[in-house]
Every structure is written in structure tokens, then in C-alpha cells.
Amino acid sequence: MRAIQLSRFGGPDVLDIVAVPKPEPKAGEVLVRVHAAGVNFFEVLMRADRYAVTPQLPMIPGVEAAGIVEALGQGVDASLLGTRVAAPLFASSRPFGGYAEYVTIDASLAVPLPDSLSFENATALMVQGLTALYLSRQSPPAGRSVLVAAAAGGVGSLLVQLAKRAGASRVIAAAGSKAKLDLTLSLGADAAVDYSRTDWPARVREAADCGGVDIVYDIVGGPTTAAALDALSPRGELVFAALGRYALGALELEKMIGQNQSLRGFALLPLLLPNALRTSLSELFDLVAGGQLKVTRGGRFPLDQASQAHRLLEERGATGKVVLIP
Structure with a gap:
């Protein structure tokens, strides 16, 4: 073969x-x-x-x-x-x-x-769908404002939709071009911000309409992480799902402590017990087959x-x- x-x-x-x-x-x-x-x-x-x-x-x-x-x-x-x-x-x-x-x-x-x-x-x-599903379960968005980084990508495009289905009060999508921003809005995002602009965290805060978002789902890592912290509200939660692309230093962590913010790691594989894997995949398959997830x-x-x-x-x-x- x-x-x-x-x-x-x-x-x-x-x-x-x-x-x-x-x-x-x-x-x-x-x-x-x-x-x-x-x-x-x-x-x-x-x-x-x-x-x-x-x-x-x-x-x-x-x-x-x-x-x-x-x-x-x-x-x-x-x-x-x-x-x-x-x-x-x-x-x-x-x-x-x-x-x-x-x-x-x-x-x-x-x-x-x-x-x-x-x-x-x-x-x-599979990898991307399960990642989006388990992110929305591990840090539930119901009643909270959320920022989805790389929202036009494989994980992000599904997470935008799942967060809306789970009852997020506001879903803000971050992407790097007009075409990608338009895509996220078509998937149900309440606002879309171009994170190739230097002032994008301020635009997220403005879109959140409350000084910052409650949850940042960071699936990008690198410099995006530190910038996203500027868009996170006091007592907000940064969910880090970008294995191997760490960029937080002592200054960023001290800032998080001072704002009573929390950092939560995310790794998919430890969550995938065999029965849960089959059930979760079947759930995602049925959502797409039924036209409820794109x-x-x-x-x-x-x-x-x-x-x-x-x-x-x-x-x-x-x-x-x-x-x-x-």
C-alpha cells in the first residue's frame, strides 16, 4: 500500500x-x-x-x-x-x-x-471535535462570556458553535483575516476580532461589554497567550490547550494572581476513556448528521x-x- x-x-x-x-x-x-x-x-x-x-x-x-x-x-x-x-x-x-x-x-x-x-x-x-467538546465541558461556558482563539480553525470553528449551544452569554471569536472573521460570525459568534492588530485585546474587552471575558480558550499559545490575558476579566479563567507553545513568564503569572485569575491546563488524551470516547464521538457525529453542528x-x-x-x-x-x- x-x-x-x-x-x-x-x-x-x-x-x-x-x-x-x-x-x-x-x-x-x-x-x-x-x-x-x-x-x-x-x-x-x-x-x-x-x-x-x-x-x-x-x-x-x-x-x-x-x-x-x-x-x-x-x-x-x-x-x-x-x-x-x-x-x-x-x-x-x-x-x-x-x-x-x-x-x-x-x-x-x-x-x-x-x-x-x-x-x-x-x-x-475526532481530535478537533473532541478537543472542542471537552474544552466546553471542562470549563463550561453557560452564562459566561468567552473568547475563542483561532476561531476559524478546526477546533475553534467547532468550539464557537458548541459554546453557543452550551449557553454562553457572549462568544467572541479571534482570527487573523476578514474572511476568517466572517466565517466565525456565520457560525454564530456574537463578535469577531482581528488578532493581527496590536490593539485586539482592547477590542475584545469592548466586545465583551463588561471589561473582559470570563473564559479564554487558548488553542494557539505563544505570544497570543500573554495578549489574551489583557482581555480576561478579573477572576476570569484562561484555559490553555496549546501543548508545547508556552509563553507565560513570572510577570504574567503575578498579574494573574493579582487579578484572582486562574490558569487551567487542557490535555485531551487523559480524558479519553474508551466508553466515553465512543459516546462523545457518536454525539458529535449525530449533531453534524442532524444539521445542528457545522x-x-x-x-x-x-x-x-x-x-x-x-x-x-x-x-x-x-x-x-x-x-x-x-
Whole structure:
């Protein structure tokens, strides 16, 4: 089968298309013919060895895929053969391998897809959908004003909608271009602020209409974090979900203490117990299939153009989910 292999760290061009043996499902596993594989920004960082965790090379990147079950390992229910499923590889014992024509995964982790849900949309609801859902659960927005950073991206575009559904009093979206700002407003944001402007925290405070927002969902990190603190109200909560992109120093932390503000970390994987994973994914799938949640497409690329997909994300050119089509 064809797959994308990372054999050395570097720019997008280090992603090579290679021929590797098709995997065989072991006992308790299913073989999935991949129809869409998700591409995530943290994979861009990982490719350049700028992520919090350095992977062992060589490797086939990709932590999420969706497709059709083509073969069963010993002991797997025969009714799964031919079913359309999501393969959340990130929750399995072999968390990579999605940039390929086939993947294997434990049958208990393969989540059936509604007939009306496309494979491409399913990929958007795994890492990014679950991140948005669990952020809204860990720091509930009901009755509170919230700021969503990178609100036109894969996580942000879903979080804007989920925060509104959860009863946020005001959702303010931050993005870096007019097109992205318009997108967030179309998804239900109450206000949108261009965070390429130096005065953007002041604009957030003005949009919040109360001196600052109650919650900042920070999925960007870096300099954005310190700037977002200027938009956070006293006793507000900064939820940090940008693993490996820390930029808070002693001065920022002292300021937070003086304002009675709180800093809350967020990491998705420790929250994903198997039963909760299946239930949460099914919930997201049903919301999209029922038209209550919209997935924003950020671009689709053939498998052998994985480097172009990475380049698009690296240059912040995508809105919504970027996928590979083997």
C-alpha cells in the first residue's frame, strides 16, 4: 500500500510517499480502507521536531482516519465487515499511521458513522471535535462570556458553535483575516476580532461589554497567550490547550494572581476513556448528521500531496479541517 513516511525532521518536503506492506488485523482488530485521513497542526510541529513530544523515526504520521472495514481479526463480530467507521488512532496502542491507504485498529475503538456523515467530516470530529467538546465541558461556558482563539480553525470553528449551544452569554471569536472573521460570525459568534492588530485585546474587552471575558480558550499559545490575558476579566479563567507553545513568564503569572485569575491546563488524551470516547464521538457525529453542528472544510489533498497540506497549515492558510484522500 501507499503511505506517507517521515524519516527525518524538517520542512514539508521531508514527507515522502512510500510503498509499505498492507497491515494485517490481529485478534480483536479490524482493517480499515482509509477514505479520509485528518491533518492536524500538531503534526506540522511534530514533523519539524517542535512539538512537546519527539516521535521515533521512521514513522507514518496521522492519528485519525475514516473509512470502510475490509477485514476482521480473530474474534471480531462479523457484522462489522463492510461498515463505515471512524478510526481514532490517537486513542489506540498504535497512535499513528493514518496517512496511508489502510490502517488497523482495535474493533472496540472503531466507531460507526451515520449514513449521512461523510468520511471527511468524520475526521474533523475526532481530535478537533473532541478537543472542542471537552474544552466546553471542562470549563463550561453557560452564562459566561468567552473568547475563542483561532476561531476559524478546526477546533475553534467547532468550539464557537458548541459554546453557543452550551449557553454562553457572549462568544467572541479571534482570527487573523476578514474572511476568517466572517466565517466565525456565520457560525454564530456574537463578535469577531482581528488578532493581527496590536490593539485586539482592547477590542475584545469592548466586545465583551463588561471589561473582559470570563473564559479564554487558548488553542494557539505563544505570544497570543500573554495578549489574551489583557482581555480576561478579573477572576476570569484562561484555559490553555496549546501543548508545547508556552509563553507565560513570572510577570504574567503575578498579574494573574493579582487579578484572582486562574490558569487551567487542557490535555485531551487523559480524558479519553474508551466508553466515553465512543459516546462523545457518536454525539458529535449525530449533531453534524442532524444539521445542528457545522464542519468547516479547510482543504482536501491527495495522499501524495501531504507536503502541500502541511504547508497550508504551517502558513495559517486553512480555515477548518484539512484532509488527505488516499
